[in-house]
Amino acid sequence: MGNPISKILSRHVPTLRRTQRGATIIDEIHKGSCGLHSGSRTVTERIKRLGYYWPRMYADTAERIRVCQECQLHAPVSRAPQHPMVPITLPWTFCKWAIDIVGPFPKGAGNAEYLVVAIDFFTKWVEAKPCAPSPVSRSEIFSGKPLYAGSEYLTKLSATTDNAQCEVTNRDIVHAIKAMLGMKRSRWVDELPKVIWAYRTTHKNNTGETLFSLVYGSKAVIPAEITVPTEGILSYSEGENDERLYTNLNYVEGRREMVAIREATNKQRIAKYYDKRVRARTYKVGDLVWRDNQASRVQNTGKLGPNWEGPYKVIGISNTEAYKLAELKGNPIKRTWHAIALKKCYM
Template sequence: MAFDGALNSQGAGAGFILTSPSGDQFKHAIHLNFRATNNTAEYEGLLAGIRAAAALGVRRLIVKGDSELVANQVHKDYKCSSPELSKYLAEVRKLEKRFDGIEVRHVYRKDNIEPDDLAPRASRQEPLEPGTFLDVLTRPLVKEASGEDSPIALNNSSGATKAERAVADIETTDDWRNPLIKFIGSEELPEDDVEAEKITRKVKVYCMIGNDLYKKAPNGVLLKCVSSDDGGHLLLDIHEGICGSHAAGRILVGKAFRQGFFWPTALKDACDMVQGFEACQFHSKHTKLLAQALQTISLTWPFSCWGLDILGLFPRGQGGYRFLFVAIDKFTKWIEARPTGEIKADNVIKFIKGIFCRFGLPHRIITNNGSQFISADFQDYCTRLGVKICFASVSHPQSNGQVEKANGIVQQGIKTRVYDRLMSHDKKWVEEVPSVLWAVRTTPTTSNKETPFFLVYGSEAMLPTKLRHQSTQVQKYSDEDQEEQRNDDVNLLEEHRERVAVRAASYQQALHRYHEKRIRARTLSIGDYVLRRVQSQAGRNKLSPKWEGPYTITQVLRPGAFKIADGDGRELANSWNIDQLRKFYV
């Protein structure tokens, strides 16, 4: 950068030229429409050039000027004894911090020809070369040491600038408007370099009208700038005032802007206010987006983990059966089902005892919080055998999703088999259960591409259609080779199961990727206040809240599952999933 200043009988002027490493030039001439000396004109050119370089993002700058006094004062070779020039020198020191490196060099006038021509032309307001910018300053770039020489002071009989009067009207010392008002009124910047750069960038859309600060909206409307405290009162009035509708944060901010007010933290203030408003929390909508990543169960070996549930209520069938116990092995997808008349703990024990006797003891059983499953008899029976019981979260069937899926498959199969448009056969549903189970067990699953029958016994089942239509397997059947082939099937079964385990893991990874697209992460910690979705529909009406509480998180069982306590500190017996909870803001 090269700069220069000039003073003559027609006035004062300054100029600077910014030259990039590639040779591109930016020329700027400045006419000084105030009382100035030759030295102050030199400093005006220096400050204007440095500020322009900083605004353009220049990090390293070499400055050349033919003023020996200015160069040596900046280099600290000369002592600055003039109060007027000390103001300029202090401003140079502040601007130096905005560069990684800056050097001011003194050059002879013959080596500073272009700026030396630019400054006199600006002082005389003569025509400039095409592409040269011209600016007119009515006051110095820094506050002058003497108030009587300042044009601002001359126009202010009370001795205070317009900016000072506006700032004095603002009671809060840390009001966000103060730096903008000071810069507009007297071009005063904060000492912090980062804050100073922010102010210079933001001030373009602000203006002063009287003692009030206004912001120019994109549509050209002027918005009155208010303090954050006043904005909070304004939002509260819009939210719950006589015309309030308890709207969401973004809607509140839009209304405030359309009424002609602005402050920079409006959206955050509105969201915080709505977030902590009790009525809005108890009547808030339940989001369907996932709050946690999908929690999958590692599938290692057949019959190590079963899902258990009850399906019903069915029409009373033969034997008085109205319910159906359903269990599914997580690895092979083998489904077991047994009709029952009553859903008591004794009947559940009989059902799982039959499973244990045929397939062995599992590592764990996953079930819901039904009274028959949480009963002492059922838990004691499993504990004696060393079988672990895992309870799904309340009102969250996804925690035991595979058995819920099995319920739907069995129910759909029964529905279609008993359907008759002319005559109801609903009471014969018990007779159709074995056929439905047979169909499910001989159908390949999506996750492992094999039938449950094959993964359990090592070969595919002989279906009636094969016998009826004489398939190749039936035609080639030989008693002599059958025993040997069967032994080979059993020996190869372990390899097939290992392959299925790999397929299942790949399928679970695909599920993870699918679910991650719908996650809006929410986290809860011990001690957080939460609301719980209303569980009972008794006594509810259109105006009833959707949430109840507040409760307190007392324990984190696993990701997304929590133990909670009521207001009296009594812990609820069951675990609750995060989908049934929302954070409560006091």
């Protein structure tokens, strides 16, 4: 017995075979004078509402729309991760720094308009120094020379322009400066030391410690503990305090090891969640692909510019995620392209 719904529909609606007539209807509703380049589900529903029907209508519509050149060129760029996360942990303090420039700010003391922020990867210790506009190139600022950064460690150890490491810190610093200044925005240079000190003495959930205690081994005393004395302040003894400082310095390495273990555990948990969303894309030699226009800048990248450009043919694979491309005429593209900047082309 056949499908009863198909029998009922065949009596009351015109039935079309998989011929050019069905393709004409799909094209007209999808990209005709009344089309919006909608998806296959929306187009199929409009076809049904107009009174048309044929077997495999959903499949035919999806196949027809998948090869639409305009839809492929302007399709959104997927931000889903392409490969698993590789957590990186550092073995000791101050072995690697991340540097970023924040600004421009309103002109402050010393004509300062920018803020150079350096963060230690392990302890998250922050060094920040305001600076004026300078003809020094960006590469020289990040070369490890002590041009602006306030820590001598940057002259001896590696530094990287890892913006992701600095973004959260930059946001917190700028938010605190704005909240402290009110309308006196040119005084941001004067408020910066207070903000940095507050950041260094704030407890961090990912490490379970403050930045100050990880670096110096002891808890910093903040003004609030002096204004309203705590038990530690009331029982303060200079001799006992010095002895405790020496003891804390002996234990600081053990505390740092515990922080390293805690941080590695957190990173493994984050990587596990991240890897669930990985949508790897692989291509074979001979496949046709589109290239991300934001990366190649071949076409106009304005408001009405395409998100993708091409197509190109895959002519070689340098590793599992980098591909050598060529134009359809056979002219090779000079460099290889990562899979994250490519998308399969349907013709």
